[in-house]
Amino acid sequence: MNNCTELVPHAKVMTDLKESLSKVAEVINSDTIHYVDIPVHGNVGDILIMAGTIKFLEDNGIRRTQTSGYFNYSPNWAEPGVPIVFHGGGNLGDLYACPQAIREEVVSKCHGNRIVILPQTIHFSDTEKYEACCAIFSKHPDLHIFVRDAKSVALARRMTPNVYLSPDMAHQLWPMTKRPRQGSGRLRFLRTDDERGSENSSDEQKSIDWPELIGWHGTILRAYSKIGQLPLIRSFRLTANLHSAGWLLYSSYLIERSASYFSKHAEVDTDRLHGHILSSLLGIRNTVRDNSYGKNGNYVSCWTQTSDLVRSVKQIEHGDY
Template sequence: MSMPVTINIRYKYILLVTLATVSVLLFFYGLTRTDMQTLKNPASLSVPKVHDLDQNRKSLFKKAPVKNSLKCESTISFQKNVLFTYYKHSFEGVKKVALIGFPDHPNKGDSAIYIAERKLLEVLDIQVVYICSSQSDYSASSLKAIVQESSPEEFAFAFHGGGNFGDLYPDHQQLRENVIHDFPNGRFVSFPQSIWYNDETALQQTANLYAEHSQIQLAFRDRQSYLTGVNGFGENNEILLTPDIVFFMGTLSDIRETTPIKSDVLILARLDHEGGQQHSSESLYHEGLTSGNVTYSVEDWLSWDPEEATNSDATFDTKGESRFLSGAHFLASHKAVITDRLHAHILSTLMGIPHIVVEDSNMKKITNYHNTWLRGCTSDGVSVIVDSPEKAIKILMDWKKQQYI
């Protein structure tokens, strides 16, 4: 006759705790695997491992020290992960969206944002059923007919991201506010934006409108914008700090590797003088670069548009894709970049192009973003931010001497 098995109370407690812990770990492991399998390329989200420090490893930034490139790649992977996680839950249950604010202009950075937004929505298996670019092509009646075809929990309005939240670009802001006004019961999700108001009264008016709608989620892409968003809208709306959506693309070294080099340095300087930026004069760079035997060009990517984007029958996707790719190849056709545009900074980072940001704008849009998300990419042969062309030239010459470019 077998004897009953008895378990000491203390050991029984330890066994139960161990089993519970293992169950929780298995649950989160399964949840994580499910999330990652939703991505088309889940491996791109993983953080580089220690063995990747091997000197034979192919760096994103080809000539920078491997440790500098590796640290930046980890920073990129982290941002992509944050974006996927946030928007997966933000769009939970959504099957269709209306994308409000397509950037129908030559700014290649805004087109990069659009392409990244489409890629994320595709990964989340969300169909874009309506797009408008401005108040001129927005039709409330047409959109209402589309909305009525879906259940409320499966439809959302997605606001295009970028730097046009506020009164600096009033047409874009007015379009969003018109849509919110026309759809009082709508669910609104914003892709990451920067916010800037010169008029506090205008900010308060926007906040009052948004306060009337409980289903508005606002995402801001730098700490300063986030704080402004919390103070202005946080009492009534959901506010989150997220990276710029372009980081969802991950690394883009293939574009750099397939683009022929035209000159040593591209000086991509904005012509619109946003926030007081004025670095488009060639005279600021000519003497310092020519004395160092450096070939260069000075241009803003607003000054031209690819032929595909100017065709009258071009679709939104055709315009966005052609502008994004032309801007990326424009950057990649140089060994290094000096710029005062945020998305020239971001795309150069993703393509592995050594670059220097010059910013003395009172908006500090690039510096605010960099200090929020890209400190891991601040290193020799990768990127750095300075406040004058003279400092940029000095660093560039040092990088050339060190053979980082």
């Protein structure tokens, strides 16, 4: 290995990342919150973030008085003095219009509430949309944004002075118990959506992505999401909360299903950020390829590249391994 940062035991890296999330509780600074934009879809990566967030809130004695998807939350439900906390991930920007729309609506209308955006990767392909977002966000007097990489820090500084570099909330799940079956072979876990990276070549051997992994459960998820958007559900706090409660129970099964599948393998090759993070939570050796706009490479460089179980394709190409 040449010029590579000195590697350290994987368990230490993961423990340190989990402990660094304590800053989130300091910024929330409340024992009750509204938790908004929970992921009601089949991307298990987002579900892992949600599970980590809920565990973090429970571990820190923070109660959710409202839990909603982006499609069934109203700014009118904001309670005086109660922070509104947005789910983390990679949808702050113009790639995913609906979650961005509810963020901008809440930030523009709820100036009396502290707003905390949990660790995000920020990406705008349209400069005008970025400027519009900055104009809305910068007017809020108590907006706090956690971001997952240095590039996102620079973008967030235009939105608020309250910006914090932080790892993903899924790290609160460390350690996840590796399933009993002895892992063998290599899992190729590669994106099939618009974030597919150039390193993910279609002529390579067979791979799998979240839709194939969850299989027929995807049909149930789509139906459950549509139910949550019905007027009777999305118009009332109680029904929105009940819808979310049912989803949280079901989503735990999807995490278990995914973890069990990953644990059948001794190594994972992935361009999914949470393919990397789930492998790391399970203590499985993994190689990380980049997605379409550099999210994975930036994350690994910032947080996990020192682990003795993690390597990136860029590190291999540069002769660091």
